Amino acid sequence: MDVGKNFTSASRSLSSSSLKDRLSKITVTPLKPITIHSNIEFAPARIPRKRRMQMLAVAAWSVVIALATVLFLLLCSIPSLWPFLAAYQAWITWIDQSPEHGGRTSQWFRKLSFWKYFADYYPASFLKEADLPPDRPYVFGYHPHGIIGMGALATFATEATGFSAAFPGIKPHLLTLSSNFRMPFYRDLILAMGICSVSKKSCSNILKSGPGSAITIVVGGAAESLSAHPGTADLTLRKRLGFIKVAIQHGADLVPVFSFGENDIYEQMPNQPGTTIHKLQKKFQSVFGFTLPLFHGRGLLNYNIGLMPYRRQIVAVIGKPIHVEQCDKPAIQEVMRVQQMYIEELTRIWDTYKDQFAKARTRELSIIE
Secondary structure, eight states: OOGGGGOOHHHHSOOHHHHHHHHHTOOOOOOOOOOOOOOOOBOOSOOOHHHHHHHHHHHHHHTHHHHHHHHHHHHHTOGGGHHHHHHHHHIIIIIOOGGGTTOOOOHHHHTOHHHHHHHHTTTEEEEEOSOOOTTSOEEEEEEOOOSSOHHHHHHHSOSTTOHHHHSTTOEEEEEEOGGGGGSTTHHHHHHHTTOEEOSHHHHHHHHTTOTTEEEEEETTHHHHHTTOOTTOOEEOOTTOOHHHHHHHHTTOEEEEEEEETGGGSSEEOOOOTTSHHHHHHHHHHHHHSSOOOOEEOBOSSBSSSSSBOOOOOEEEEEOOOBOOOOOSSOOHHHHHHHHHHHHHHHHHHHHHHHHHHOTTOSSOOEEOO
């Protein structure tokens, strides 16, 4: 029997009314929009040109060592340039003594508008507490080190914040590790900024070069960079007597400088003393002479992931000078006495300005070692 013949067109299809009844009985679960959660805070597309220029200036300086290295390697790939590069390398290694003899400062380079953009990014500035007569040498002690020391660079290695206008006759030289002057091209940039080696010989040569000569030492060094966490001011100072002794030997007034905000421009991975990370960092420092803080900042297109510093204000308070009596071989008691005066002046600066420039601090100033 042909079953298909028993079905009518009405039985093979639903009437519109019965279809409506059946559909009304179906429970439909409404679709929920898919939300993608992300912790990345992207920068807006429209940003004023001035802020773009500030960001590009800081980004360029953040990678300047890498750019200089890549440029040197690219030039090395051109055989016709090998004689010139070999001569340049020999000049760096055996001939040029500028890093140990006051550098070769270029006021034109220090005054470039590039540095103004660089300083205005944070913004970085300084507060002057006293005049400094240009009839004697000076030793500026800069605290804290921070991760990189961007505030020290803006204040003492450029004219972006107006140092020479505020202290006429004072010739500042920011000091750094001698290893930085073995990097091709990069060394020439920092020499033009007045940056010199932090060796004892370099300090002595600068301070003996005449009245108004000044050196800036970031006293805490690599060890202090491991303590650079936002909201803190943990200084490595108690055992640092070398810069005090140098000042006494050359009759140079000591000028404490506390840079509010220097520790705030980067976030650092937790590395409290005793942790595995801290032990590895200290071991690295003992072998290579510098350390590697595990830090992060912002990026070019976002606000919370990258290696660029955050836009957070840096204010370097340049304190009152501490006069010392010149002595070629100062006794340890005299060095300790001057150091105590220095610490008291540095503490005074902190206590005076902490409520103005360190409102977000998580603890007070501490000298940890």
